[in-house]
Amino acid sequence: MYRRCAESVPRRTVPKDAYASRPLGDYRMKPYYEQSGVTIYHGETLDVLRRLPTSCADAMVTDPPYSSGGMFRADRVKAPDEKYRGWSHAPDETRKPSAQYGSFGGDNKDQRSFLMWSSLWTSESLRVCRTGAQAFCFTDWRQFPAMSDALQFGGWTWRGALVWDKGVGRPNRGQFRNHMEYILWASHGAIEKVDGYPNALINVPTVSHTQREHVTQKPTELLRRIFSLYLSDGVMLDPFMGSGSTVVASAQIGWKAIGIEIEERYCEVAAKRLSQEVLPLELPA
Secondary structure, eight states: OOOOOOOOOOOOOOOGGGGTTOTTSOTTSOOSEEETTEEEEESOHHHHHTTSOTTOEEEEEEOOOOOOSSSSHHHHTSOHHHHSOOOOSOTTSOOOOSOOOOOOSSOOOOHHHHHHHHHHHHHHHHHHEEEEEEEEEEEOTTTHHHHHHHHHHTTOEEEEEEEEEEEEEEOOTTSOOEEEEEEEEEESSOOOOOSSOOOSEEEOOOOOTTTOSSTTOOOHHHHHHHHTTSSSOOEEEESSOTTSHHHHHHHHTTOEEEEEESOHHHHHHHHHHHHHHOOOOOOOO
16 A cells, blocks of 8 residues: 555745755655656645645646536436446447446536636646646536636636547437547647647547546546647646546656545555556657
8 A cells, every 4th residue: 555645734935946856746745656757646636736836847637527427417416437437349339338436526516616616726737837838638528618718717828629539439319429528728828839730639449448447537548649749758747637547648658747636546546557557658750
């Protein structure tokens, strides 16, 4: 077992240059895991973000709780493992995965509460990220408008969206198949232009039920493709780390990472994945 996060310590004023030798976190917090440039904090994201130093991250990539999953309030308040369990890669797309995953909290807010809460953590994330940093935030079609507003309320410059084609989705007879998720793209002010014309449609299969550790787990290949848009290496921030796909993908390409997760069991899953899945990889040209 990895050690628990330390008890909260009262805040006090610290000179800005006191963080110079500690780029990955506030020295008052004890990480749950810290190795090879990857730091994991077990705690509530706003509490942890507020104690991270200013401009210590070069990018934010995150998959926050959507508070989605249905057209009505009764649908939204269901447990996430019931709302999002998804479908397997069976050819007829009718077989639910046999694996059962743990649930997670914070996914039952109504639209107004979701917008207000998201505005808080996007604002604090902006402070933690340096000027010029880019943000990639996952969402679904229901929360696309609210999440794009929250990023802008938080001070980010909204620049567009990427589309993730998962290949499979819940079938809806007589309706369009729901096999897409969206990744909102934003920046902390101006960004440096890159050569080429990256495709905004990314086709990567969803994580197989035989390898899945989290009900909404994202493929590391998808995340590495997103990282390939950056100019150089740096520190990736994920305020909602889950089972650790973002920190694993970061480590695979040589980035440092800060992951924050409120559920301890997922902190442990992420730490185990880092010890098992991190191999040197090259990004696509």
